[in-house]
Amino acid sequence: MSLQNLWFTLIAVLWCGYFLLEGFDFGVGVLLHLVGRDEAERGLMLRAIGPVWDGNEVWLLVAGGATFAAFPQWYATLFSGFYLALLLILVALIVRVLAIEYRNKEADPLWRRRWDLAHTASAAVPALLWGVAFGNIVRGVPIDAAHNYTGSFFTLLNPYALLGGLTTLSVFTLHGAVFLALKTDGELRDRARKAVLLLGPAAAVFAVVFLSWTQIHQGTAATGVTAVLAALFVLGGLYATWKDRDGWAFVGTGAAIVAATATLFIALHPDVMPSSTSAAFSLTVANASSSHYTLTVMSWVALAFTPLVLLYQGWTYWVFRARITGRDALPPRPAGSPATEPLRPAA
Amino acid sequence: MDALAIARWQFGITTVYHFLFVPLTIGLSFLTAGLQTAWLRTGKERYLRATKFWGRLFLINFALGVATGIVQEFQFGMAWSEYSRFVGDVFGAPLAIEGLLAFFLESTFLGLWIFGWDRLPRRIHLACIWIVGIGTTLSAYFILAANAWMQHPVGFVLDPVTHTARLTSIWAVLTNSTALVAFAHTIAAAFLTAGMLMVAVAAWHLRRDQHADTMRPSLRVGLWTSLAACALAALTGDIDGKIMTEQQPMKMAAAEALYHSAQPASFSLFTIGSLNGQSEVWSLRLPGLLSFLATGSFHGQVQGIDNVQAAEVAKYGPGTYTPVIPVTYWSFRLMIGFGLLAALVALAGLWLTRRGRTPAPTRRWFYRAAVWSLLLAPIASSFGWIFTEMGRQPWSVFGVLATRQSVSPTVGAGTVLTSLIVLTLLYAALAVIEVGLMTRTARHGPDDPPGPADPAEPEAEPQLGFAY
Numbered sequence: 128m129s130l131q132n133l134w135f136t137l138i139a140v141l142w143c144g145y146f147l148l149e150g151f152d153f154g155v156g157v158l159l160h161l162v163g164r165d166e167a168e169r170g171l172m173l174r175a176i177g178p179v180w181d182g183n184e185v186w187l188l189v190a191g192g193a194t195f196a197a198f199p200q201w202y203a204t205l206f207s208g209f210y211l212a213l214l215l216i217l218v219a220l221i222v223r224v225l226a227i228e229y230r231n232k233e234a235d236p237l238w239r240r241r242w243d244l245a246h247t248a249s250a251a252v253p254a255l256l257w258g259v260a261f262g263n264i265v266r267g268v269p270i271d272a273a274h275n276y277t278g279s280f281f282t283l284l285n286p287y288a289l290l291g292g293l294t295t296l297s298v299f300t301l302h303g304a305v306f307l308a309l310k311t312d313g314e315l316r317d318r319a320r321k322a323v324l325l326l327g328p329a330a331a332v333f334a335v336v337f338l339s340w341t342q343i344h345q346g347t348a349a350t351g352v353t354a355v356l357a358a359l360f361v362l363g364g365l366y367a368t369w370k371d372r373d374g375w376a377f378v379g380t381g382a383a384i385v386a387a388t389a390t391l392f393i394a395l396h397p398d399v400m401p402s403s404t405s406a407a408f409s410l411t412v413a414n415a416s417s418s419h420y421t422l423t424v425m426s427w428v429a430l431a432f433t434p435l436v437l438l439y440q441g442w443t444y445w446v447f448r449a450r451i452t453g454r455d456a457l458p459p460r461p462a463g464s465p466a467t468e469p470l471r472p473a474a
Numbered sequence: 475m476d477a478l479a480i481a482r483w484q485f486g487i488t489t490v491y492h493f494l495f496v497p498l499t500i501g502l503s504f505l506t507a508g509l510q511t512a513w514l515r516t517g518k519e520r521y522l523r524a525t526k527f528w529g530r531l532f533l534i535n536f537a538l539g540v541a542t543g544i545v546q547e548f549q550f551g552m553a554w555s556e557y558s559r560f561v562g563d564v565f566g567a568p569l570a571i572e573g574l575l576a577f578f579l580e581s582t583f584l585g586l587w588i589f590g591w592d593r594l595p596r597r598i599h600l601a602c603i604w605i606v607g608i609g610t611t612l613s614a615y616f617i618l619a620a621n622a623w624m625q626h627p628v629g630f631v632l633d634p635v636t637h638t639a640r641l642t643s644i645w646a647v648l649t650n651s652t653a654l655v656a657f658a659h660t661i662a663a664a665f666l667t668a669g670m671l672m673v674a675v676a677a678w679h680l681r682r683d684q685h686a687d688t689m690r691p692s693l694r695v696g697l698w699t700s701l702a703a704c705a706l707a708a709l710t711g712d713i714d715g716k717i718m719t720e721q722q723p724m725k726m727a728a729a730e731a732l733y734h735s736a737q738p739a740s741f742s743l744f745t746i747g748s749l750n751g752q753s754e755v756w757s758l759r760l761p762g763l764l765s766f767l768a769t770g771s772f773h774g775q776v777q778g779i780d781n782v783q784a785a786e787v788a789k790y791g792p793g794t795y796t797p798v799i800p801v802t803y804w805s806f807r808l809m810i811g812f813g814l815l816a817a818l819v820a821l822a823g824l825w826l827t828r829r830g831r832t833p834a835p836t837r838r839w840f841y842r843a844a845v846w847s848l849l850l851a852p853i854a855s856s857f858g859w860i861f862t863e864m865g866r867q868p869w870s871v872f873g874v875l876a877t878r879q880s881v882s883p884t885v886g887a888g889t890v891l892t893s894l895i896v897l898t899l900l901y902a903a904l905a906v907i908e909v910g911l912m913t914r915t916a917r918h919g920p921d922d923p924p925g926p927a928d929p930a931e932p933e934a935e936p937q938l939g940f941a942y
Contacts, residue, residue, distance in 0.1 A: 178589040181540065181581035188577050191547050192570035199562020199638075206551025206558070207882040213548055214893045218900060221541040225904065228537035232530075232911055275555070275884040417563045417641075418633075424644045428571055436578045443582055446593055 130422040131412045134197035135399065137429060139392035141193060143385045145186035146257070146299070150384055152180045154303015156223065156250025157296075159243055162307060162318045166236060169243050171451050173227060175310040178447045180227060182440055184220070196425055200274055200415035201399045208268065208276025209260055212283055216253045216260075223249035254299045255292040259283060262291025265341060265391050267401035270408050274415075277404065287340060294337040297330035298361075298387070302380040305364060309373040312450050320368055323376065327365040334361060334383070338390055345394045353393060357386035477887040478878055481553040484894040486863070488545050490856050491901050495539035497855055500614060500661065501668025501703075502532040503607035505695065510600050519923060524688040527920035528672070529603075531912060536584065538908050545897065553890055557870055557880035564630050564641045565620050568648070572616035580609030614664070615657050622653035624871050625862070626721045632874075639874065651717055659710040663858070666703035666816055667851035672696025673823060675916045677844035681835045685919045690832055697823040704817035711810070712767065719768040719776070722872055724786065724795060725865035727779045728802035730764050737775035739764035744807065790873065797867040805861035812854035819847040 128136075155176050163169035195202040206213060226246035230239055266287050269278040304326055307319035338354040346354070364379025395401075399415050402408035416422065506528045513521035547569065551558050558565075586594065587602040594602070623629075629646025630639045641647070676693035679685045719726040732739060741763035747755035762772035769776070777785075779796055786795040826833045826840060833840050866872055870880040 178585035181585055182578060185573065185577040185581050188544065188547055189570065189573035191551075192566065192573040195547075195551065195558065195562055196566030196570040199559055199566055202551045202562060202566070203555035203558040203882075206548060207553070207555035207885050210552050210882075210885050210889055211892065213552060214896060217545055217548055218896060220544055221900065221904075224537055224541035225907070228533065229907070229911060232534065232915070273883075274559075275882075277884065417566065421563050421567055421641045421644075424641070425567060425570060428567075428574065432574050436574065436582075440578065440582055443586055446586060447589060 130419060130426060131197075131416045132396075133426065134193070134416065134422055135392070135396060135412050138190060138193050138197065139389065141186055141190035142392070143388045145183070145190055146295070146384050146388050147381050148179070148183035148186060150254075150295075150299040150302045151306035152176045152183055152303070153250045153254040153299045154301065155307060156226075156246050156303070157254060157300045158303055158307065158319075158322060159247045159250075162304070162315065162322055164318075166239055166243075168315055169239075170231065171311060171315060171453075172307060173230065174451050175307060177227070179443060181224075182443065193425070197417055197422060198399055198410075198412075198415045199417060201410055204270060204274050204276060204400055204410055204415075205264070208270070208278070209263070209283065211280040212256055212260060216256050219249040219252035219256075223253075251296065255296040258292035258295030259288045261295075261391055262288030262337075264400055265291075265395050266344070267398075267403040267409070269404045270400065270402035270410070271404060272408050274408070274410060287337075287344075290333065290337045290340065294330075294333040294387075297326065297333050298380070298384060301326045301330040301361075301364075302377075302384060305368065305373070305376045305380045308368065309377050310451055312452055316373075316450075323365065323368045327361070327368070331358065331361045331365070334358065334387060338387060341390065341394055347393065350390045350393045353386045353390040357383045357390060360386055475887065475891075477885060477890050478881045480887055480890040480894055481881050481885075482877070484553060484890060484897065485549065486860070487894070487898055487901070488542065488549065489863075490859060491905075492539070492542040492546055493855060493859060494852050495535050495542065496610075496614070497660070497664035497667040497851065498535045498671060499532070499539045500607070500610045500664035501666070501699075502528060502535065502671070503603065503610050504665070505668050505672065505699065506532050507600070507603040507607050508695070510603055514596060514600055520687045520691075523920040523923065524692055527688065528692070530915050531671070531675070533584075533588065534908065534911050534915060538904060540581070541904070542901070552893070553882055553885065554870075554880050555882040555885070557875065560638045560875050560880070561623075561871060562638070564623060564627075564639050564647060567641065567644060568616045568620040568623075572613050572620075576609050576613035576616060578609075580606050580613065583609065611661065614660055615653075618656045618660060619648050619650060619653040622650045622656055623647055624869075625656075625866060626650060626652040626717075627871050627874050639871070652714075652721065655710055655714045655717055659707060659714055659858075662703045662706035662710055663851060663855045664703075665699050666707060666813070667855065669696045669699030669703055669820070670816060670847050670851050673700060673819070674845045674848035677841050678916070679919055680832060681838075681841040683835055686832070687923070688920045690827075693823070694827060697820050697827065700816060700820040701824060704813060704820060707813055708817075711813075715767045716770060722866065723777045724779065724782045724797070725802070725862075726768050727777055727782055728797050728799055728865055729806040729861070730776070731799050731803040732764065732776060732778045733780050734778040735775060735781045736778065737765070738762040738773045739768070739776035741767065745803070793868070795868060797865050802861055802865045805857040805864065809854050809857040809861055812850045812857070816847060816850040816854065819843060819850070 155172055159169050159172060163172050191202070194205075222245050226242045226249060230242040230246070233239070260283075263283050263285070266285070268276060268282060271277050301323060304319050304322040308316050308323060311319060335358050338357060342350055342354055360379050360383035362379075364376045364383060367373075367375035367379055397412045398409050399412060400410040402410075417425075506525055509521055509528060510525040512518070513525055583602045583605040587599065587606060590599050590602060627639070628650050629643035630641055632638075633640040647653075672692050673696035676689040676696060679689040680693060715726065727733075730739065730741065731745070738761065740759040740761045742757040742759045745755075745757035747757075764776055765774040766772050768774060779799070783795055787793065822840070823844060826837070835841070868876050868878070870877040
């Protein structure tokens, strides 16, 4: 495999990792008010993603950095072309960080209610827009001979890409529900399971239609296999939830996300950003990449440090493997205490 | 305004804003780790309460650093696509390595530290916060290596086919003299920022005669940290000045608004009049000081703006190679001035608290100065960045790529203006929320020590309130 193809694969892996991990964070955010009935329950849901969400988001930053380093032309065309869409994503990601991190820094119920609402909105926007963005990348957008995007913001809002957005939004939400069923217990878990069974069919339909459309348009034998696998994994995950096997259900939706993301990248290859203006203007693995020397350096760095990252991130999930129970609930606010008093550990 | 000007404003605003949080994150991670180490080694419960208190402030600040950091990585591609195409082969690598080596480290181990109080063995839990500190420092190193390459590009050739920069030695990029000295200078600024925050918050409590058991040691730690950081910042700033004179002579000339080469060159503390080289009304000058800053000798020759301009025209062709002189002149002075002021506060504080003394709450001037000195380091850092980035203009990569050639060609002024307005308003709102939360948390102070009737072991407490 050439270094260029290796880096295309590594970037695909980074996006798979990002969607697999941040996908359930987004899902928990979207479901915050649907599964959580009150402030305390929403606090427990946040607790489930609390130790890991930031590490999950780094997958995006590394995917972005790796694209810059390995395919500067791809990075430049994509980020300048999708400017306003990325601005929306940025605003949402910024708000979401604070909604997660600041929510429990005050005991004031209004403060918490507002951050929870901001959290749901700021989780739904990127969950939708990443699908729209990838729909457009795979389908191709107007790009001129100088590799600059010539469309507008509204060019990106075409039916195929919007369907991609609904697919990521629904699948991430489903993945979040499965994660909650795995990580909580009692009533919260019951409601999360109910959400899985309600959402599952809708997510499966969106995913099947979107992947079939992709297959018809630019599918190969390999994408056919991964797309079918993605559909089977979703159904497997739903079956596992039905059978009360939360761990297997999470494996199912996680594998479905990886298979669906792989489908998109395989459909894309050897282009990295096809031009709908003329195939001659498309950015490809060959014409968008960095020099052989840079790719060699980056490969050694990745080889040396990726295993280490996987090891300690995996260890984090092991440390926090226990289900979140009511015992982990926040102490109730003492009556009459000032609303602005920061929360303190219960003795 | 055209897209170029708006994009520059956006980069300036978002970067200076991001860097309000970064130094505090770096400095406070180590100070918190130090306090937790003190708790583990001495077993004194007040160090645990101090750790948790400063840890709370650290986390509030960390969140905003993370949130605003994403914009930094994205906007190179969004607003500066020509720059990204040109430099990606060189500049992308340190950015990607920063993500893989530093971001994963700090985010993952911070999660372990926040939620691991009652889940991890004490020593491993302590290691987590140290690793967070190491992660933030690694991050600073790689991003400064990337920035140093813009100040002093090394380890590359211009590709004759693609007309872009092509990396020839990653080692040269990572050991760039500019990067190493900027790294030391920035880390010094980070410790000064964190030290001064400790001084300010501790002084606020001590003046009210409360939490003395945790706040007096915090005050001393903050003062010593600040003084040491000031010394390191001065030392590294001095080396940086000499490297800069060699690598970017225009920047040193612009720092003094020195139009004609001089030997020896004096340093003006301030100037009344215009800085266009013509009508200086009055200025207070220290003879020979600029020569010393630039060359290490009080008699050294310093090149003037006009001379460097002529030399650069000869080298790069016709054009203006002069930055905006009033900006470089004043930002250079304000950076140094606010840094020196911080050193003064630290010295005064150490004197007043020597040998176990605590200044009486009636010494209002001291406490008031200590609380406001919180602002000194962020102001000095901001002017430092404004100086070094504005002083490099009109280049984005010195001597290689002009800023006007770096902007995204197909992103319209309206689009960039939209993002400038959206991000500025969002950042302003976040600043209000952040300052409010920091202030309330700082004023609330550390938790009270457990009473005799409440022998709860600290590590057995649920730590939710601490974090989430």
